Amino acid sequence: MNKKYGILIGTIGGGLWKSDDFSEGFNRVRKPNTIIPPECNVRAIKVAVDNSYIIIGTSSGLFLSYDKGGTWIEVNTPTKLQEIWSIEIDPNNSNNIFIGGRPDVFRSKDLGQNWSKLDVGLNNPCPIGIPRVTNIIVDPENSMNIWLGVEIDGIYYSRTGGESWKKFTSLGDTSSHNDIHGLVLGQNGSIYATSPLGIATTSTRKLNGSWDYHNFERLSKNDKRSYCRGLILKTDDFNTIFVGQGDNIPGNKGGIQNSTDGGKTWKLSELSHKSNSLIYCFATSKRFPDLIVAASIYGYIYITVDRGNYWTKQHQEFGEIRSIAIVDYLD
Template structure:
């Protein structure tokens, strides 16, 4: 694969953060101020600054303004918490939400000051203390903020994060509320999407009801087809990709794609079969035909044709949990 004019950032468990400034051809291990063996569970690109990325770790929040070349520590009350998600207001980059375990924090001044938000998450859950795995500031109305909880379903705020409401269950099993990935499809046929261990659930009524789509099982003895991250193609909201596998971490996986907003699904070609569940994706509206995906056990895939085909990079990692894709110019 030829190197691209974009940067890939990879966050790992136990292996810190690595950055490739040439589309995966060469890699730099970040050593300062992030510890080289830290856990990076989330990477979020500022929707208003294509070169700014937030990294959430078990030791606090970090930020780069130069595509990952240099990083700075963001002082916050989250240094002793697991950071699982970051959401940035698309109308105001100074408003940043950080999902932790179990609740969330908000800054209105670009990270100078923080306040803890009480989502009302129910404890304990089947995994102990729930995790706020996704926070999305709704681009249709930025006063609306969505939070996906592992394991406690979907919460929504209509006043910028001051007050929260738990939305109806996605299904009868507690793990229907084990939210892994979330996305919002804007437009006339707006939808909210969530992935769980059971598949991808769709709501066309702002989270008041949900319809589940299950993917094919990999083995006859499997009880379900596990799903993790998902992403909507930046230039076509009818095209979505879901990370899939036999279980977590699993021994094999796939990428599932829809080109008609979930009406039908296929599995794009991958140059190498995944060695575990496909865990996460990265896309960027400035690079509409480039996408990145990762298996949880270190395989990294890049598509340069809008997701039709995916090439595995030579570089492999330990346990990948987060990805970011940013243009170099």
């Protein structure tokens, strides 16, 4: 294969789409290479750190590919009655998979053949009814440390590989402060989280630490609010942070905020075309750290290859996007 990388797009009602280096646009992943239903919802895509497989979470179950998205098989799914909102693969042992639903969390130690439900203790119901597990992170330095971001129920963590859980320090006084949309682990024990209100940062992963909130200015004077969702760190520079912004969810405009000093200062990145809605999610990879892909909730795809200074909108558009991933073809 002469291509360097592939891009996967997970949509609402349109299944999974794939492109090779953006050179020939995107094509829907369909038969005969897959049994993924072409009109399913795909809210979660995860590529193993060792690049051995890709797993996606859909409204029709879990599907796995061992050939970089060429063909897919269905794996045992413990959440038949729950849509899958998040997936994590243990970066130190790719046999270990975690999935987050609405509201349950499950763990498999054998590549999805068997699953156990984890007793996290989420508040159910939460202010929006049933909570959604929007983020799962296994600490690459110690797989016993696992973090969950929950909508609208804050952050939970485990020091025991998922056997027991505690609720982390509250991000603020309101439910919006604790409506976790994005969650990443930074350098030197730091944590970044996005909520509708902005981005919150703490310098410690110990309980009773404090959070600092940064609230972004509205994209235009007439907007009723600034609303944040997507969050990603540059893989070769954890001081470079990108946050997806909008005027609401789904909203009718969007922007990408960029910090190169660990969140101390921010600037609004330049987009080749105005976004039609909130910037919902991002993707990048270790091999191609300057390549970052962003998606608006209503189907615009943007790509940057210059550390996020300028983002080019791709010609092809989608209905609704909820997940994206970059697949390394060179490994």
